[in-house]
Amino acid sequence: MKTLVTGGGGFLGRYIVEQLLAQQAQVRILARGHYPDLVQQGVECIQGSILDPRTVDRACHDIDTVFHCAAKVGVWGPFKDFYETNVIGTQNILHSCQAFHIRRFIYSSSSSVTYEGKDQIMADETLPYPKTFLSPYSQTKAHAEQLVLSANGKNNVLTCALRPHLIWGPRDTYIIPRLLTQAQKRKLRIIGDGKNLTDITYVENAARAHLLAAEALKSGSPVPGNTYFITQGKPVVLWEWVNELLKLFDLPIVTKHLSANMAYALGVGFEKMYALLHLHTDPPLTRLIAKQLSTTHTYSIQKAKDHFGYDPIISTAEGMQRLLIYDSKERQST
Numbered sequence: 211m212k213t214l215v216t217g218g219g220g221f222l223g224r225y226i227v228e229q230l231l232a233q234q235a236q237v238r239i240l241a242r243g244h245y246p247d248l249v250q251q252g253v254e255c256i257q258g259s260i261l262d263p264r265t266v267d268r269a270c271h272d273i274d275t276v277f278h279c280a281a282k283v284g285v286w287g288p289f290k291d292f293y294e295t296n297v298i299g300t301q302n303i304l305h306s307c308q309a310f311h312i313r314r315f316i317y318s319s320s321s322s323v324t325y326e327g328k329d330q331i332m333a334d335e336t337l338p339y340p341k342t343f344l345s346p347y348s349q350t351k352a353h354a355e356q357l358v359l360s361a362n363g364k365n366n367v368l369t370c371a372l373r374p375h376l377i378w379g380p381r382d383t384y385i386i387p388r389l390l391t392q393a394q395k396r397k398l399r400i401i402g403d404g405k406n407l408t409d410i411t412y413v414e415n416a417a418r419a420h421l422l423a424a425e426a427l428k429s430g431s432p433v434p435g436n437t438y439f440i441t442q443g444k445p446v447v448l449w450e451w452v453n454e455l456l457k458l459f460d461l462p463i464v465t466k467h468l469s470a471n472m473a474y475a476l477g478v479g480f481e482k483m484y485a486l487l488h489l490h491t492d493p494p495l496t497r498l499i500a501k502q503l504s505t506t507h508t509y510s511i512q513k514a515k516d517h518f519g520y521d522p523i524i525s526t527a528e529g530m531q532r533l534l535i536y537d538s539k540e541r542q543s544t
């Protein structure tokens with residue numbers, strides 16, 4: 211299998227790359243950064259942006275399967291930046307896939323494409339896209355997902371979209387480090403009553419889902435043109451899980467509460483202030499963060515199980531141990 215992983219040096223992308231290498235696949239990545247350790251492992255690295263069609267053509271040439279993982283992720287930033295990377299970038303990859311008759315295109319989407327700030331309980335893929343989005347990230351990921359799905363079958367390219375929810379694990383540079391730093395500074399607050407459930411996805415399970423979907427992405431199977439929620443399949447009480455993590459890392463647990471309404475109002479305020487002042491760093495709270503931390507959002511993974519045999523083989527407890535081991539090794543090496 212000749213594969214291209216866009217964003218293959220990133221958090222999720224790198225696990226997809228490693229699992230492909232373990233299956234003896236030929237792996238090329240396309241990313242703006244330089245990843246010499248991946249080159250050492252036999253990965254061909256094309257350095258450039260998905261916004262540059264010529265670079266994208268170069269990356270897609272002679273490939274049979276594309277894992278499109280590159281994205282602008284985050285809770286804050288100008289809409290234009292999210293739109294360019296997530297929508298135009300995805301369009302560029304799709305065009306090259308069609309031009310080169312690439313057989314399979316697996317899109318790393320996100321459960322947030324369906325999220326409008328209300329409780330979602332065991333939601334499945336029949337859930338419509340919301341009318342309004344709480345962040346440019348989710349809006350542009352939803353736009354890109356629709357492009358991917360409508361491209362299915364054109365020029366014989368088969369497409370599908372995976373929607374993992376809250377990916378975590380070793381090498382995460384965003385969610386877990388941010389959480390631990392906030393806890394260290396004793397700035398964390400339980401938003402709402404602290405009883406809300408959430409689904410989470412251990413990163414190696416999320417990556418495996420991509421490989422399984424790719425295997426099943428062929429004509430005659432139900433996968434082409436479909437979306438799939440991906441999680442651990444076992445929701446956690448969000449704030450209990452956070453506190454378990456904090457205990458594991460010997461950090462003070464979070465006990466103080468902030469009401470969900472107050473957190474939302476602060477999110478609105480911070481967003482206005484940051485927009486007015488053109489601040490590009492992440493605000494302490496946004497509307498999306500306030501809602502995500504105080505509502506229940508759980509998703510059914512039945513469709514992924516039925517259509518391509520997804521099974522979250524690494525449990526949450528095992529994932530947490532792997533995270534801890536990774537963290538202590540990192541501390542020793544610095």
Ligand SMILES: NC(=O)c1ccc[n+]([C@@H]2O[C@H](COP(=O)([O-])OP(=O)(O)OC[C@H]3O[C@@H](n4cnc5c(N)ncnc54)[C@H](OP(=O)(O)O)[C@@H]3O)[C@@H](O)[C@H]2O)c1
Binds near residue numbers: 217223282295373375
């Ligand atoms: N983390 C989560 O909880 C989560 C949940 C659901 C879905 N997802 C999806 O999973 C995918 C990977 O997310 P992640 O958490 O692994 O984020 P990440 O570590 O930031 O990975 C994204 C990668 O995309 C690359 N990239 C960004 N802009 C690019 C551009 N213009 N051209 C080429 N490459 C570009 C970046 O590499 P360079 O800087 O080297 O270019 C980056 O490493 C994304 O599509 C995201 O929407 C993530």
